[in-house]
Amino acid sequence: MAQVLEFKLPDLGEGLTEAEIVRWLVEVGDVVAIDQPVVEVETAKAMVEVPCPYGGVVTARFGEEGSELPVGAPLLTVAVGATDASSAPPGDDRAAAEEPSGESRSGSGSGSGSGSGNVLVGYGTGAPAARRRRIRPTGVGAAARVAAPVTAASAAPAAVAASSRTAPVAVAAGEVNGRQGPVAVVSPLVRRLARQHEIDLRQLTGSGPDGLILRADVDSAIRRAGEAGSATEAEARTTAESAVAGASTAQVGEAAPAGAERIPLRGVRGAVADKLSRSRSEIPDATCWVDADATELMAARAAMNAASGPSGGPKVSVLALLARICTAALARYPELNSTVDTAAREIVRLPGVHLGFAAQTERGLVVPVVRDAHTRNAESTGAEIARLTELARTGKLSPAQLTGGTFTLNNYGVFGVDGSTPIINHPEAAMLGVGRIMPKPWVHQGELAVRQVVQLSLTFDHRVCDGGTAGGFLRYVADCVEQPAVLLRTL
Known part of the structure; x- marks a missing residue:
């Protein structure tokens, strides 16, 4: 049986x-x-x-x-x-x-x-x-x-x-939890959405199998209610008053103008929104930036890749070199590889560098983490970044590969912009932003020349360090970008 x-x-x-x-x-x-x-x-x-x-x-x-x-x-x-x-x-x-x-x-x-x-x-x-x-x-x-x-x-x-396919759906709103109810709806999300917008599910006709009420049915009811409310308001108020009232209600999220599109903040996008909001509300952040001449860094990368030959393995990326520079800088300025325990009112300096890097995907912004980046060279770091990027592109990153970062590198230069003020990836203490590398007029050895210039931005938690430490970190990164041989002293 x-x-x-x-x-x-x-x-x-x-x-x-x-x-x-x-x-x-x-x-x-x-x-x-x-x-x-x-x-x-x-x-x-x-x-x-x-x-x-x-x-x-x-x-x-x-x-x-x-x-x-x-x-x-x-x-x-x-x-x-x-x-x-x-x-x-x-x-x-x-x-x-x-x-x-x-x-x-x-x-x-x-x-x-x-x-x-x-x-x-x-x-x-x-x-x-x-x-x-x-x-x-x-x-x-x-x-x-x-x-x-x-x-x-x-x-x-x-x-x-x-x-x-074998029996009609006649599911009460509370039957899944052992209670009786009068409407055909299974999804807790649908019931919650209806409650939030004061939609009576008993008045709806479901479009699902055997009359099952779906989210689309509730969304349609919400739109109809919004349109009806807008029509009533237009009759009761002047055009100017209606415009002001509509703007006010839209700001608090209780209502929106007819025809406005609502996009749920859920999944990856919802998680990013929550984390960024928490970062802004909890972390007293500050940003400093500097322009750097990346001509020598680009030349060093070209030499590395040329030495590997046509079949000498994967090429070293600019992001991999910047990641290696970051780990060297964090070894000198460990204050920025930390987090704040707000309950204990303590700064927790972390023993290893787990380097996150921002990656834009169809599902939204994700931050894969390169584990133990401080133990890797540029080639190993680049290979791991490439592997994680491919997993991000196909949506196959596991939760463990998206958590546990201690410092984040954000290369927004791929979007064709020069600078930005990064938002710290809570609960980390800092993020380095990198703009596009492009030819610009630059004074080199006392003469005006065209050089490959990049803007570097560091946003840091002012609780873990002061501006002197943050400035020292950023200046060291810029020095390594301008003179890659500086890294030889710490390799």
Whole structure:
């Protein structure tokens, strides 16, 4: 007999409390094995494929693609023990070959002897994932999938989450948590959005399967309410008064003019917004900058790459050289490789340099971290930057690769700008910004010449050091850019 088990969105580590469903990897009716990835989610740190700790038949999925779920919310339900050969269509000889092992059908994520516990935070096994197979609703197998006995703990969610292809959706707003309600909505995000904008879900007709209310339905209701409110206000006030009132309400976020676009701050962009806001509110930052003649640095890079030959390995990038210069400067000025423990009112100087570098991706700004950068040379640093950049581009950076930085290097020159005032990557103490390197008139050896010039900007936490230390750090970086041989004294 089958047992329907509920799989909840697990704790993904790094203090994350919610995740957005990006793409479902299984559908209702699919057979899954223990540790098979079932959904791809986006957290505030990275994209993660979530493996299921149960093996069996998927009976329901909770949440539409694009919706946001809190940790601990139901993700899907699996009928364990219902994937025997009787559930396959007559003549399908693949059933036995594709069937999960006995441990998989036991419903435990730590099957006897096969569990490694390393697939994701806190659970999972090392067993290879079985190939997906769709169960067709025919004969005895279909009945077993829909009407399998359930335990008391999983009875409510199993009843709520029956396949939309076999039974109408009639989900009350509170039924997922064991309460009764009058509306067909599953997503906690949809319910929260409706509450925030005072939308009565009982008045909405869902556009999802069997009348399920989706986020798009609530967004449409919010727009209609905004348009109706604007029309009423226009009748009651003069044109000037309406303009002032509209601007005021838009500033506090309670309302917006008709036709205004709302873009949710969530996922990576939401995490960046939170971190930057916290940096500005907590850190008393200051910025100093200097122009430097990078002609010799560019010549040194060209010589390094020429010496490697056509097949001598990857080229050394400008960013890798700047990273190496930063680690040398931090060895001289360790105050800037620190953080502030506000509760203890202490400055914590960190023993190693984990160098973050800003990378712009389609998902927003991310800061991958080169671990132990102080132990690497320019070639090793460049190779690691290239590897992490490719992972960032494809959205495959793990949360661990995006956290733990102690100092950040931001090359905004790739955007064609000369200077900027970087915002410190909280809880770090400083960030070095690098503008574009371009030909400019420059006095060199007493004569006017065209040189390759770059602007360097350092934003620092004024609690960890004063301007003299920050200026010394920046001047050392500039000296190394202008005369790379200066580094030879510390190599």
